[in-house]
Amino acid sequence: VHLEESGGGVVRPGGALRLSCEASGFTFDDYGMSWVRQVPGKGLECICAINWNGVTTVYADSVKGRFTISRDNAKNSLYLQMSSLRAEDTAFYYCARERSASYGFDFWGRGTLVTVSS
Amino acid sequence: SDVLTQPPSVSVAPGQTARITCERDDIGSKSVHWYQQKPGQAPVLVVYADVDRPSGIPDRFSGSNSANTATLTISRVEAGDEADYYCQIYNSSRDHPWVFGGGTKLTVL
Numbered sequence: 001v002h003l004e005e006s007g008g009g010v011v012r013p014g015g016a017l018r019l020s021c022e023a024s025g026f027t028f029d030d031y032g033m034s035w036v037r038q039v040p041g042k043g044l045e046c047i048c049a050i051n052w053n054g055v056t057t058v059y060a061d062s063v064k065g066r067f068t069i070s071r072d073n074a075k076n077s078l079y080l081q082m083s084s085l086r087a088e089d090t091a092f093y094y095c096a097r098e099r100s101a102s103y104g105f106d107f108w109g110r111g112t113l114v115t116v117s118s
Numbered sequence: 119s120d121v122l123t124q125p126p127s128v129s130v131a132p133g134q135t136a137r138i139t140c141e142r143d144d145i146g147s148k149s150v151h152w153y154q155q156k157p158g159q160a161p162v163l164v165v166y167a168d169v170d171r172p173s174g175i176p177d178r179f180s181g182s183n184s185a186n187t188a189t190l191t192i193s194r195v196e197a198g199d200e201a202d203y204y205c206q207i208y209n210s211s212r213d214h215p216w217v218f219g220g221g222t223k224l225t226v227l
Binding site: 034036043044045046049058059060061094101102103104105106107108109110111 | 149151153159160161162163166167172204206208210213214215216218219220221
């Protein structure tokens with residue numbers, strides 16, 4: 001199982017960025033996927049999740065209306081479209097696999113750093 | 119909001135047993151997962167569904183969950199166990215059901 005995020009970088013406040021997560025080593029559309037972020041030196045926050053077929057999405061209040069999670073099962077890929085970025089969105093962003101609520105996030109990518117700064 | 123409370127830090131000597139707690143009213147009714155995160159690395163699931171270990175996780179790691187406290191126990195602690203540890207639950211009664219504890223820094227003396 002391998003998850004690899006890409007797309008992080010430096011962006012100005014109010015800007016937009018799209019993160020990608022490429023999955024391999026498992027049947028991608030058997031799993032729900034999430035984005036979990038971590039402000040450097042701080043704790044973990046699950047900001048959004050998507051079910052196996054992309055029909056159901058859930059967002060934390062902190063990103064609702066600004067971020068959009070999506071997936072392309074044909075490409076084994078997960079995405080996070082981020083807009084109206086704020087300084088407080090500066091964090092490492094991890095994609096994580098979740099078989100079900102009873103099993104937790106069993107595999108994580110290495111993360112990609114998003115820095116929102118003028 | 120739903121809050122999982124962990125001690126900020128726990129210290130233990132090598133070879134001893136470390137216990138990291140995660141507190142919440144009636145957490146015993148939830149399935150608790152534990153993650154280990156070493157500096158500069160992604161989190162790793164070490165215990166899921168209160169007591170189960172993923173493949174490859176040593177049996178020195180164990181979990182329990184009852185009433186208002188879930189506990190991650192690390193037996194025969196090694197220097198390589200030094201890390202941050204996070205508990206997590208799925209609370210289906212919330213719109214956004216994933217909740218993480220604030221994390222505990224385990225220091226091996």
